[in-house]
Amino acid sequence: MSRITRRDFLKLAGATGTAAALGTFGLSARAAQGKGPRVVVIGGGFGGATCAKYLRGGDAGIAVTLVEPNLKFITCPFSNYVIGGFRTMQSITHGYDALRKKHGVNVVHDTVTAIDPAAKKVKLKSGKTLDYDRLVVSPGIDFKWDVIKGYDEKAAQVMPHAWKAGPQTVLLRKKLEAMKNGGTFILVAPPNPFRCPPGPYERASMVAHYLKQHKPKSKVLILDAKDSFSKQGLFMEGWKKLYGDMIEWVPGAKGGIVKAVNTKTMTVEGELDKYKGDVVNVIPPQSAGQIALKAGLADDKGWCPVDPKTFESKMHPGIHVIGDSSIAGTLPKSGFAANSEAKIAAAAIVAMLKGETVADASYVNTCYSLIAPNYGISVAGVYRITEKGIADVPGAGGVSPKEASEGFREDEAKYAVGWYASITADVWG
Amino acid sequence: MKWRKSTITLLLAAVGAAATACSTTPPPAPAAPAPAAKPAPAPVAAPPAAAKVEEPAKPISAAAAANMANNCFACHGPRGVSPGSIPSLHNLTAGNIASLLKAFKSGERPSTVMGRHAKGYTDAEIEALANHIASVSKK
Numbered sequence: 001m002s003r004i005t006r007r008d009f010l011k012l013a014g015a016t017g018t019a020a021a022l023g024t025f026g027l028s029a030r031a032a033q034g035k036g037p038r039v040v041v042i043g044g045g046f047g048g049a050t051c052a053k054y055l056r057g058g059d060a061g062i063a064v065t066l067v068e069p070n071l072k073f074i075t076c077p078f079s080n081y082v083i084g085g086f087r088t089m090q091s092i093t094h095g096y097d098a099l100r101k102k103h104g105v106n107v108v109h110d111t112v113t114a115i116d117p118a119a120k121k122v123k124l125k126s127g128k129t130l131d132y133d134r135l136v137v138s139p140g141i142d143f144k145w146d147v148i149k150g151y152d153e154k155a156a157q158v159m160p161h162a163w164k165a166g167p168q169t170v171l172l173r174k175k176l177e178a179m180k181n182g183g184t185f186i187l188v189a190p191p192n193p194f195r196c197p198p199g200p201y202e203r204a205s206m207v208a209h210y211l212k213q214h215k216p217k218s219k220v221l222i223l224d225a226k227d228s229f230s231k232q233g234l235f236m237e238g239w240k241k242l243y244g245d246m247i248e249w250v251p252g253a254k255g256g257i258v259k260a261v262n263t264k265t266m267t268v269e270g271e272l273d274k275y276k277g278d279v280v281n282v283i284p285p286q287s288a289g290q291i292a293l294k295a296g297l298a299d300d301k302g303w304c305p306v307d308p309k310t311f312e313s314k315m316h317p318g319i320h321v322i323g324d325s326s327i328a329g330t331l332p333k334s335g336f337a338a339n340s341e342a343k344i345a346a347a348a349i350v351a352m353l354k355g356e357t358v359a360d361a362s363y364v365n366t367c368y369s370l371i372a373p374n375y376g377i378s379v380a381g382v383y384r385i386t387e388k389g390i391a392d393v394p395g396a397g398g399v400s401p402k403e404a405s406e407g408f409r410e411d412e413a414k415y416a417v418g419w420y421a422s423i424t425a426d427v428w429g
Numbered sequence: 430m431k432w433r434k435s436t437i438t439l440l441l442a443a444v445g446a447a448a449t450a451c452s453t454t455p456p457p458a459p460a461a462p463a464p465a466a467k468p469a470p471a472p473v474a475a476p477p478a479a480a481k482v483e484e485p486a487k488p489i490s491a492a493a494a495a496n497m498a499n500n501c502f503a504c505h506g507p508r509g510v511s512p513g514s515i516p517s518l519h520n521l522t523a524g525n526i527a528s529l530l531k532a533f534k535s536g537e538r539p540s541t542v543m544g545r546h547a548k549g550y551t552d553a554e555i556e557a558l559a560n561h562i563a564s565v566s567k568k
Contacts, residue, residue, distance in 0.1 A: 054499070336503055343499040347492065359492030364500035364549075366542060380542050382549025396549030400541070411541050414514045415504075421513030422506040429507060 036061035037353045040122050040132040042112050042291060044068030044096060046075075047138035047323030047338035049427045052105045054346035062353065065106040065130055066099065067122070073428070076196060077335050078420050079165035083173050084206030086373055092165065094428040115295040117316040134349050137297060137304075137313075138323040138338065139289025140164070141195045144302070147285045148188070149260035149269075158263040159280040162203075163195065175279045176207060181215035183278030186268055188258045189224040193303070194286045195324050195333045197230035198379065202369040203281070205235070208243040209372050220247045221277070223270055224256040225285075230332075231369060231379055231399050238371035238409075258282075288325035295319075303327045308390045309361050310348035311341055320345045328363075329390025331383055337365045339423060361385055368416035376412030494557035497550070501562060509566040519566035526559035 036059075041052045044066055052066040073094045081087035099105040114123040115135065122130045143161065145152045151159070162172040179185065185207050189200040204220050211218045228251070229235075239247045250256040255272035261282060268275045268282075287293060287302030297304045297315050304321040305314040311326060313319045322345050323338035331337045340363045348358045363383035370376050381397035383390050400412060501518065505511050509518030518526060532538035534547035534555070550558065 339503050340500050344496055347496055347499075351492070359490055359496055362493070362497040362500065364503070364546065366504060366546075378542055380545045382546060393549040396547075397545050408541060415541060418511065418514030419504050422511050422515055423503045425512050426502050426507050429512075 037133040041066045041136040043138035046335035047342045050339045050342035056103045058350035069111045074165040076165045079169045080206045135319045137321045141286045141324045144285040182217040184219045186277035186280045188282040191225035198369045201235045205371040222249045227251045234377040292325045308385045311345040375409045376416045489557040494561040498558040498561035523559045523563035530555045
């Protein structure tokens with residue numbers, strides 16, 4: 001359906017380009033203005049943008065500065081549908097005008113280079129420094145390069161990860177469009193924990209959806225570091241029904257663990273076999289975002305331990321880590337969970353700044369995945385704090401029923417699209 | 430799973446009526462009981478009437494209700510105003526919302542995902558979060 005045009009490329013270049021100059025004006029305006037407490041939020045994605053907005057909604061006396069390098073944010077949710085060919089990049093791109101104008105957030109387009117937890121200061125690439133009373137860190141994930149031998153940032157230009165939406169999404173789509181009929185699309189799925197647990201399998205579905213229409217002799221091969229995955233039964237049921245044998249999944253125990261890649265020969269080396277792909281999509285192992293690692297907010301495994309009620313860091317008090325970077329019990333690393341965590345953290349920060357008691361937390365997640373544009377499935381959960389941390393409320397949540405009617409799958413596909421419209425309005429609207 | 434508008438209205442009316450009948454107000458505490466004939470061997474920390482207050486588990490604060498309710502807006506839109514295919518909440522009363530959630534929870538009303546969510550809350554929590562949604566969506 002929709003192809004990636006030159007125009008999309010240009011828009012994208014503009015959207016992701018950093019523009020420190022634009023941000024600095026607003027910065028001095030608000031910082032000089034308020035006597036109220038100052039909260040700095042790092043990262044303008046599902047976690048950070050939600051938190052900034054709900055902080056202002058919770059107490060308009062708080063001066064909130066949001067630091068985000070990109071002028072516009074491109075969401076990972078729904079980027080698989082750009083790869084599948086039925087969604088444009090523009091439709092998954094969101095700006096910060098509403099946060100500025102409707103909610104009074106001081107949005108600064110800059111990059112945080114250092115955090116000083118003792119002095120409560122954040123240093124920016126532009127040379128400026130921001131003081132804070134409380135800091136929210138929501139940088140998403142970063143990749144562990146070279147854990148898969150040969151897979152580094154340069155290799156990602158040949159074998160895209162497309163696990164941060166933007167130019168990588170467009171690159172993978174272009175490679176898929178250029179692939180020959182009868183070719184093999186290899187998807188390397190990461191070990192736990194990683195951003196968006198059902199994402200790789202939705203991606204395989206979207207690739208198959210495109211191939212079925214345009215290159216039906218082709219194959220999708222998933223080489224997985226794991227032996228099971230999110231919504232596995234539902235995905236496999238859908239794959240068989242819609243795509244026959246087109247998608248093959250190789251679990252870790254059967255040789256799915258990838259040791260090395262070679263971008264010259266387009267080969268992927270598993271523990272048992274070597275595979276040659278026409279398009280190779282490597283989703284590498286992940287950690288908390290770089291700034292969280294650099295600031296000493298992560299543990300030795302690369303993720304950030306937090307208090308389950310406030311998301312305040314267990315490493316540095318006064319700093320809250322939300323979203324994919326945090327260790328949030330059984331909550332997944334999803335945009336929805338980041339939005340839920342952000343609201344709880346915002347409410348906790350408002351209470352803490354006033355010296356009030358922090359209310360009981362309650363978290364929710366719903367992840368829709370499309371196996372085809374009219375075939376949706378979901379997993380949902382309600383979460384509370386137990387002595388083990390954030391945990392699923394027993395008896396609630398779970399996945400869509402197996403062998404459900406076509407109408408049920410269609411309804412969930414429709415609700416997936418509705419969810420995206422709602423949550424992006426909740427985050428950036 | 431398609432719900433005609435008339436069916437929804439009917440259901441809302443039916444469950445709404447049922448919900449308004451039950452009260453969340455705890456029964457009034459009884460008057461202090463007459464002192465026992467024999468003096469107690471040790472002084473009691475709290476008067477006996479205090480024990481009764483424990484009955485409806487733990488009261489749900491407005492802030493805790495807000496924490497639960499804010500999660501709903503991720504799918505139902507900011508303040509319950511949905512821009513897409515998921516039903517809005519801003520046009521419903523607290524009674525409507527609570528009744529619907531209870532019907533989803535029991536399975537009396539079929540759903541794709543709402544049953545899975547509603548089972549995560551006690552009836553008292555459902556009422557508290559419904560009140561919060563209704564209060565913010567009217568602003």
